[in-house]
Each structure stands twice: as C-alpha cells, then as structure tokens.
Amino acid sequence: MHDVVIIGSGCAGLTAAIYAARANLKPLVIDGHEPGGQLSLTTMVENFPGFPEGILGPELIENMRTQAKKFGAEFKAGVVNEVDLTRRPFKITAGKDTYDAKTLIVAAGASARMLGLESERKLLGYGVSTCATCDGFFFRGKPIAVVGGGDSAMEEANFLSRYASKIYLVHRRNDFRASRIMIDRARANQKVEFVTPAIVEEILGHGNGAVDGIRVRHAETGAVREIKLDGVFVAIGHDPNTTAFRGKIETDANGYLIAKNGSKTTIPGVFVAGDVQDHRYRQAITAAGSGCMAALDAEKFLEEHEGQPASASFESDSAKHQAVAATPAATVESA
Numbered sequence: 001m002h003d004v005v006i007i008g009s010g011c012a013g014l015t016a017a018i019y020a021a022r023a024n025l026k027p028l029v030i031d032g033h034e035p036g037g038q039l040s041l042t043t044m045v046e047n048f049p050g051f052p053e054g055i056l057g058p059e060l061i062e063n064m065r066t067q068a069k070k071f072g073a074e075f076k077a078g079v080v081n082e083v084d085l086t087r088r089p090f091k092i093t094a095g096k097d098t099y100d101a102k103t104l105i106v107a108a109g110a111s112a113r114m115l116g117l118e119s120e121r122k123l124l125g126y127g128v129s130t131c132a133t134c135d136g137f138f139f140r141g142k143p144i145a146v147v148g149g150g151d152s153a154m155e156e157a158n159f160l161s162r163y164a165s166k167i168y169l170v171h172r173r174n175d176f177r178a179s180r181i182m183i184d185r186a187r188a189n190q191k192v193e194f195v196t197p198a199i200v201e202e203i204l205g206h207g208n209g210a211v212d213g214i215r216v217r218h219a220e221t222g223a224v225r226e227i228k229l230d231g232v233f234v235a236i237g238h239d240p241n242t243t244a245f246r247g248k249i250e251t252d253a254n255g256y257l258i259a260k261n262g263s264k265t266t267i268p269g270v271f272v273a274g275d276v277q278d279h280r281y282r283q284a285i286t287a288a289g290s291g292c293m294a295a296l297d298a299e300k301f302l303e304e305h306e307g308q309p310a311s312a313s314f315e316s317d318s319a320k321h322q323a324v325a326a327t328p329a330a331t332v333e334s335a
Helices: 011-022 037-041 057-070 118-123 132-139 151-160 180-188 284-304 315-321
Strands: 002-007 028-030 074-076 080-084 090-094 097-106 110-112 143-147 166-170 192-195 198-205 211-218 224-228 231-234 238-240 270-272
Touching: 002 011, 002 090, 002 284, 011 028, 011 037, 011 057, 011 097, 011 284, 028 097, 037 057, 057 074, 097 284, 118 198, 118 231, 132 151, 132 231, 143 151, 151 166, 151 180, 166 211, 180 192, 198 224, 211 231, 270 284
Parallel strands: 002 028, 002 097, 028 074, 097 270, 143 166, 143 231, 166 192
Antiparallel strands: 080 090, 090 097, 110 238, 198 211, 211 224
16 A cells, blocks of 8 residues: 555656655655656756756656655556556556555656657657757757647747757648648748658768758658758657546546646546646646645645545546546647
8 A cells, every 4th residue: 555656757756756755655656658758868958947057867867766765765667557546545557566556646748759760769869859948959050850730840940940040840741730820920930941741751860879961752752852950859749648547537638637726636636747737838847846736735635534544435426537538639739
C-alpha cells in the first residue's frame, strides 16, 4: 500500500515526488515509457530558473531524481498498462506488477510526433527539436526548417523568425490545417518561405553530429531538392500518454486529461500534472509547478481522509466520475 503513486518521471513527476517525499509520504514513481520525459532528449536548457549558464536536460532530470531519492522517493521501471480507479485503494498495473495507491498523480506527459526518420532520431537534440521556445535561441542568424501544417507550425515559424535568418516551412500538402489568420501571418513574414507540397526524406548531418540540411521530395512531381540549413523543428503535434486512462478519467477531445481546481480530476484522490494535461505551455517550469500543485493536493487529500478506510468505494459515484470520458482522442494536429 502506497500513500502516493506517481506515474511519470519527467519534470512534473519528479517535482511531485520531491514534494511528496518531503511530506514523508514515501511516494512510488513509475518511470513510464519515456524515463525523464522530453527533457531527457534535450541538450542545453537555458530557461529553467536558477541556472544562469544553462544545464543539460538529462543532467537537470538526474539532479531532480537524486533529490527525490534523497527524501525517500522510490522508483520503479515500467509502463502503466492498466488502472482501476473505481475504488480506493486504486490499482495500477505496470507489466506484471500491480501497486495499490491511496492517491494517484498522473504525470505521464505527452510525446511529440516525429517524422519517423532514422536521421531524425540520431540528430534529436543536436539540431533537430520539437520545441521552438526551448531551442530557438540557439539558431540566431542561422537558416532552419519548420515541418508541419497546423497552427503550431505557423506559430513556431513566426516565433523562430526572431532568431533565424531564414525559415523554410515544409508541408506535405498545399493546403493546411492551420487557421487562416495563422497562415496569413506566416505568409506575411519575409523570413518564411513555404516549401509545399514537399516530404522530408532525410535530415542531413555533419560527421560531428549536427544538422547540415534536409532532402525533400516534391509530393506531386517527385523532384528532389536539398536545402542547406542548421536546424529542423518538427511541429506536427503531440500525443498525450493517456491510453491507460481513456474512459476512466475525463479527457478533452484530443485525449488530454482535464484538471479542475488546480490538479484535481473528476475522481477524488486522482491528480494530474505536466504535459499530460497541458497542451498549451509544455515547458519544464510549468510542468514542475503543476507537479508541486499535485503533490500538495494529494497531501491535503490524505490529511482530510485520515482515519477513513482506504477501501472506501467510489462505485456509487462511478456514473458521475468515470462515465465522463471523452470520445477516443482526435489528433491534435497533423502534418
């Protein structure tokens, strides 16, 4: 029996673990399928407070993990594939292991959609990025590409024009999912050149592991073109890691868990934090802040329910709390 089980080990989950552990709740953290979250795939982080010279993403995550362990947090590797939230204690299944929890913090994050190229995987964090806010500063005066056709791609192209000398906006079709106003803003930006309909076939790299350019194929004529540039921003959307919670916790139309009154969900004792419920900001600092909120809310919940049997059933409220799930998640954006 655990007072607190935390699903996810990114900024949100680790911050929740630090706060819960300092409250002597001895939290159990289940790493998830991306241990460390998206920061573990990031090189230099320069916008996290307290590090004026910046810090490597994996180093920041390891420091937070060490801090949580210092206060008594326990970590288990594994991916949660099933949860039973109909009664307390909640049951969480990860592989062959099952854990009982008086409270649950879901900080499973969201995974950026990728193009699926081997070169993209190798150069992720070395010129290939999924976060303009995080990495745009590193491309001052350099040409870059933004891949995508939704609002995020248009927004990132405009944002990155503050830094980059040139932005190639690459999209596989001539039409876009983005709103008309966002398309018009991007087209009006003198630094942005639309490359459509084009498919990125390869991200070209130096021998020292840095982006050198991209190879694109015209979707209609098949003509191949190489574009010299220094960075590639993939902006084709994110998928929240909520498969195990579909139909059990309320989600929005895109599958993101819904937080109410801080970090609370429609199920008493279940809290959410980080990118699993945030499709707007998606920053390390906002994830950490929401992780703090979730831990404090869990601590307060446990105090208020002290002396009550942990097995108190929520089944009488199941129609209210668990029949609220949205329909299967729609895509947030599409390339």
